[in-house]
Amino acid sequence: MADSVTSLTSVEAIDVTPVQKPRQLFLEVLYDWITTVDHKKIGLMYIAYSLVFLIVGGIEAIIMRIQLAVPHGTFVSPQVFNRMFTLHGTTMVFFVGMPILFGFGNYLVPLMIGARDMAFPRLNAFSFWISALGGILLYYSFIGGVGLYGAGSAPDVGWFAYAPLTAKVFSPGHSTDYWTLSILLSGIGSIGTALNIVTTIICMRCPGMKLNRMPLLSWLYLVTSSMVFIAISPLTAAQIMLLLDRYIGSHFFDTQAGGSAVLWMHFFWIFGHPEVYILVLPAFAFANEIIPVFSRKAVFGYPAMVAASVGIGFISMSVWAHHMFAVGMGAGANVFFVFSTMIISVPTGIKIFNWLATIWGGKIRFASPMLFSVGFLFQFLIAGLTGIMLSVAPFDWQLTGSYFVVAHFHYVLVGAILFMIFAAFYYWYPKVTGRMMSERLGKWHFWLMVIGFHMTFDFMHIPGLLGMPRRIYTYEPGRGWEIWNLIVSIGAIVQAVATLIFVYNLIHSYYKGEVAGNDPWDAWTLEWSTASPPPVYNFATTPVVHSRRPLWDIKHPEDPDWNYE
Amino acid sequence: MSTIPITPDAADEPWVLPDRGTVGMACLIMAESAIFVIFVVAYIFYMGQSLSGPTPRQVLELPIFTTICLLSSSFTLHWAVAALRKSKMGAFTAWLATTVALGAIFIIGTGMEWYHLIYVDGLTIRTNLFGTTFYSLVGLHATHVIVGLLMLLAALIFALTGHVTEKHAHRMDVLSLYWHFVDAVWVVVFTVVYVLGR
Numbered sequence: 001m002a003d004s005v006t007s008l009t010s011v012e013a014i015d016v017t018p019v020q021k022p023r024q025l026f027l028e029v030l031y032d033w034i035t036t037v038d039h040k041k042i043g044l045m046y047i048a049y050s051l052v053f054l055i056v057g058g059i060e061a062i063i064m065r066i067q068l069a070v071p072h073g074t075f076v077s078p079q080v081f082n083r084m085f086t087l088h089g090t091t092m093v094f095f096v097g098m099p100i101l102f103g104f105g106n107y108l109v110p111l112m113i114g115a116r117d118m119a120f121p122r123l124n125a126f127s128f129w130i131s132a133l134g135g136i137l138l139y140y141s142f143i144g145g146v147g148l149y150g151a152g153s154a155p156d157v158g159w160f161a162y163a164p165l166t167a168k169v170f171s172p173g174h175s176t177d178y179w180t181l182s183i184l185l186s187g188i189g190s191i192g193t194a195l196n197i198v199t200t201i202i203c204m205r206c207p208g209m210k211l212n213r214m215p216l217l218s219w220l221y222l223v224t225s226s227m228v229f230i231a232i233s234p235l236t237a238a239q240i241m242l243l244l245d246r247y248i249g250s251h252f253f254d255t256q257a258g259g260s261a262v263l264w265m266h267f268f269w270i271f272g273h274p275e276v277y278i279l280v281l282p283a284f285a286f287a288n289e290i291i292p293v294f295s296r297k298a299v300f301g302y303p304a305m306v307a308a309s310v311g312i313g314f315i316s317m318s319v320w321a322h323h324m325f326a327v328g329m330g331a332g333a334n335v336f337f338v339f340s341t342m343i344i345s346v347p348t349g350i351k352i353f354n355w356l357a358t359i360w361g362g363k364i365r366f367a368s369p370m371l372f373s374v375g376f377l378f379q380f381l382i383a384g385l386t387g388i389m390l391s392v393a394p395f396d397w398q399l400t401g402s403y404f405v406v407a408h409f410h411y412v413l414v415g416a417i418l419f420m421i422f423a424a425f426y427y428w429y430p431k432v433t434g435r436m437m438s439e440r441l442g443k444w445h446f447w448l449m450v451i452g453f454h455m456t457f458d459f460m461h462i463p464g465l466l467g468m469p470r471r472i473y474t475y476e477p478g479r480g481w482e483i484w485n486l487i488v489s490i491g492a493i494v495q496a497v498a499t500l501i502f503v504y505n506l507i508h509s510y511y512k513g514e515v516a517g518n519d520p521w522d523a524w525t526l527e528w529s530t531a532s533p534p535p536v537y538n539f540a541t542t543p544v545v546h547s548r549r550p551l552w553d554i555k556h557p558e559d560p561d562w563n564y565e
Numbered sequence: 566m567s568t569i570p571i572t573p574d575a576a577d578e579p580w581v582l583p584d585r586g587t588v589g590m591a592c593l594i595m596a597e598s599a600i601f602v603i604f605v606v607a608y609i610f611y612m613g614q615s616l617s618g619p620t621p622r623q624v625l626e627l628p629i630f631t632t633i634c635l636l637s638s639s640f641t642l643h644w645a646v647a648a649l650r651k652s653k654m655g656a657f658t659a660w661l662a663t664t665v666a667l668g669a670i671f672i673i674g675t676g677m678e679w680y681h682l683i684y685v686d687g688l689t690i691r692t693n694l695f696g697t698t699f700y701s702l703v704g705l706h707a708t709h710v711i712v713g714l715l716m717l718l719a720a721l722i723f724a725l726t727g728h729v730t731e732k733h734a735h736r737m738d739v740l741s742l743y744w745h746f747v748d749a750v751w752v753v754v755f756t757v758v759y760v761l762g763r
Contacts, residue, residue: 119585195592202588207580229592233599241607241701250690250697252607258616258694267603 037121038536039106042128044432046103049132050096051503056139057091060084062496069489071477081473082156087138089159090179093275094186095135097417101282102131102193104424105221107432109197111527111534112215114206114543119199123192131189134182141178155179158471160272161242163253163264168246177246180239187236194228197221206526208545213565215525215548216299219306220285223313227278230317235271238264262327269320277316280412281309283420284351287373290427291355293523294370295362298549298561301354308347308354315344325396334393341391345384352381367521368442372423375450379415386411386461401471404464407457414495415453422449422502429506430520434532435513441505448498455491459484524549586739594746597709601750604705605757608698612762615693621762624686631674632755635710638667639748642717642741650734658724664744665721668714675707699758706754709747716740 024032033041064084067075076084110118118124141154155175157165166176201222205214241252242264251257253264292299299305321329321337355377364370386408390396399405422445429437463481475481519528529551530539547553547561613620645660679700682688690700720737723729729737 120589191596195589195596198592199585199589203582203585205582226595229596230599233596234603237600237603244690244697244701248690250701251694252697252701258611258614259697260610263607263610270603 037117037125039110039118039121039124040432040534040538042124043103043105043107045128046099046106046131049135050098050100050103051506053091053095053135054100054499055503057088057096058496058499060088060091062492064088065489065492067473068475068485070486071475071482073474076473078473079156082158082471083154085471086155086158086179090138090155090183091135092413093159093279094183095131095138097279097413098186098190099131099135100421101224101279102190102197104282104286104421104428105197105225106193108428108527109200109218109221110204111431111530111538112525113201113204113209113218114526114539114545115200115204116537116539116542118196119204120196124196127189127192127196129189130192131186134184134186134189137178137185138182141175160265160268162268163259163261164255166242166246167254177243180242180246184236184239184243187232187239190228190232191236194225194232197225201225206539206543206545212303213545213548216288216302216305216309217285217525220281220288220309223309224278224281224285227274227281227313227316231271231274231278234267238267238271241267262324265324265327266321269323273320273323274316276409276412277312279417281312283376283417284309286420286424286427287355287376289523289525290369290373290423291358293521294365294367294373295359296365297358297362298564299354300357300360301350302548304350305354308350311347312344315340315347319344322391322396325393326400338391338393342388345388348384352377352384367426368437368439368446369423369427369521371443371446372419372426375446376416376419376423379411379419379453383408383411383415399464401469402464403460403468403470406470407460407464410457410460415457419449419453422446425502425506427521428527429509430516431527431532431534433510433513434516435509436516436520437505437509437513441501441508445498445501445505448494448501452491452494452496452498455494456488457491459487459491463488519551522555524552526550529554584735586736587742590739590742594742597746598750601705601753604698604702605753608702608757608762611694611698615695617693619686619688619692619695621695621699621758624682624688625759625763626678627759628674628678628755631671632751634667634674635671635751636748638664638671639745641667642744646734646737646741649729649731649737652731654724654729657729658721661717661721661724665714665717668710668717672707672710672714675703702754703758706747706750709750713740713744713747717744 033045036042063076064081067073067081106118106124110116138155153173153175155161155178157171157176157179161176161179164170166180201214201218211219241250244250245252245254245259251259253259253261255261288299288305318340319337321333322341325334325337366374386404390399390405390408426437426442429435463484466480466484468475468479468481468485475485516532518530518532521528526543526545527534529543543550547565549561553560553562641660642664645657645664648654648656648660688696688699690696717740720729720740
């Protein structure tokens with residue numbers, strides 16, 4: 001017990017200036033990072049790697065939006081356009097969304113549960129490098145295959161690569177093989193990391209950290225990572241089948257030999273829909289940590305939050321075929337998937353109301369993390385509402401494959417997930433670097449991002465309703481789409497500018513930011529009890545916790561948290 | 566800053582968490598099961614859909630003997646770990662060697678079956694949907710058996726060179742979890758491919 005007292009009372013250390021390390025040779029630093037098994041360094045490498053791909057995927061989006069800004073655009077050729085939307089989708093889901101969330105998970109989960117590292121540190125390093133190899137392989141397709149020897153054969157089959165587009169006949173060369181292999185490798189990496197996170201949360205908690213005292217972030221990472229096993233593995237299996245089809249002539253998705261293109265759709269969406277929740281649950285996790293701290297209230301309805309998350313995890317496994325209403329599955333299947341899709345809005349609604357109840361009557365501080373969280377709440381609500389519209393099969397028949405759908409899922413992916421990722425950056429940056437991010441630049445980033453986001457994705461619904469299909473590289477004038485497409489394109493550029501401000505803020509604050517101290521936000525979870533940045537083994541002595549908010553107990557010994565659990 | 570108040574319940578509360586190896590292996594088994602489910606679903610989906618022959622009824626024979634060998638290897642491995650826990654090194658090595666031998670018989674049996682199918686019946690992965698799904702599902706399982714066999718073989722070599730002691734019983738437990746999983750998958754594959762498929 002004495003140990004824990006020393007460790008947990010060190011919240012207010014005297015000297016908080018980040019220590020200047022003696023200058024190391026570049027090669028030494030590089031060697032340190034490449035061979036590291038420290039969960040914090042691996043987490044940071046994941047985040048850095050996905051930020052690079054965020055810029056790359058963003059450039060691809062801007063290229064598409066320039067092409068579509070005016071009718072009869074000639075900025076890129078049709079085939080380059082196909083490559084752009086394929087790479088944009090694949091990059092953003094597999095090489096931005098997944099790694100950035102696993103990066104935060106890697107960094108935060110051991111710190112929050114009071115562990116010194118992940119359960120399997122070397123597996124952790126392996127998972128990172130195999131995922132990174134996947135990302136590199138995807139872009140290697142530009143120079144590989146008929147690439148350098150024929151410049152650029154990036155995949156152009158769309159991010160869900162429907163059969164039989166991926167058959168040898170329709171997709172000659174090796175572009176589709178690069179796509180398949182890169183996703184196969186990053187899938188293996190994801191499964192490895194998920195296994196590690198689940199094992200860490202179950203087996204490495206510090207004394208007193210019972211399951212019902214874990215920070216909600218750990219709970220949500222537990223659910224997300226468990227979903228990875230059941231969602232990413234089918235994708236891996238499907239990619240193996242596709243590789244067999246392409247390389248040794250099997251007939252899984254070969255319609256000429258009796259194979260089925262619809263089977264690919266099932267296999268892809270069995271992965272594809274839970275993937276949405278795999279990405280959004282960590283975003284919920286960040287909201288669960290940030291909103292209470294900036295409202296100065298404990299999160300409302302902890303057990304309901306946990307139950308809702310587990311519920312989302314289960315229901316999300318039975319909604320995949322709402323992507324296939326227009327395929328002709330029959331009325332019975334359509335009805336089942338309409339209802340399962342609608343039911344998932346119940347646990348999601350519980351979460352929204354619990355966040356609102358947390359904010360209600362709180363002392364709210366609108367620092368950058370809270371601003372982004374409020375943006376998230378608002379935008380996620382709208383995304384859910386268009387989701388309910390699309391879950392109705394007849395409505396979906398009209399609008400599937402249109403820009404309405406594109407607008408809907410970008411509302412989730414950008415409006416909810418990316419906004420919460422930005423919030424998480426502002427919130428945990430002081431812990432990682434020991435310095436605050438600039439609030440002034442943060443406000444600029446937030447407002448430009450909100451304006452750009454709504455210009456892009458609010459107005460994108462309209463050409464969708466007017467019948468503009470997705471994935472067309474250009475369109476005729478006179479259908480009422482021009483003005484909306486122009487606004488959407490301008491909005492995309494505003495978002496790009498906002499993101500560049502954010503990247504500048506990241507770099508600038510690292511050198512010039514205000515010194516943060518251990519606990520700049522007056523927060524309650526364990527990661528704020530250790531130094532900023534945390535030492536190699538996180539905690540000088542293993543902490544012991546007695547409630548859900550261990551740092552509150554230290555700061556307010558007269559009114560400890562366990563009286564209210 | 567005062568010291569932390571100590572609640573009565575937390576002071577001497579024993580704090581025991583599940584073992585990492587077991588939980589990690591359970592997670593791996595969950596992920597692997599999902600992969601197998603997809604291959605099994607593909608097999609069932611394409612059952613009887615082949616546009617040309619040969620059909621399963623014409624070429625498949627029930628691999629009863631090798632199945633018995635593989636399923637009994639789960640028991641021998643269980644006895645091996647039990648012996649190790651009691652530090653009976655002789656019995657451990659003998660049961661482990663039996664397990665490896667039984668697994669090897671299964672793989673040899675699969676090899677002979679495939680040889681017959683390919684060179685006598687002319688069924689390859691390219692022939693028809695039956696060939697596609699049969700070789701991929703049975704091959705996926707065989708790959709897992711081979712991986713398990715290599716790990717058991719490594720354990721056997723360590724045992725023969727005297728590097729295994731009672732304190733490694735727990736690692737053998739984790740390995741045997743994997744082997745039991747591979748056996749359980751065979752029950753499903755056998756039912757789907759050789760019983761329902763014929």
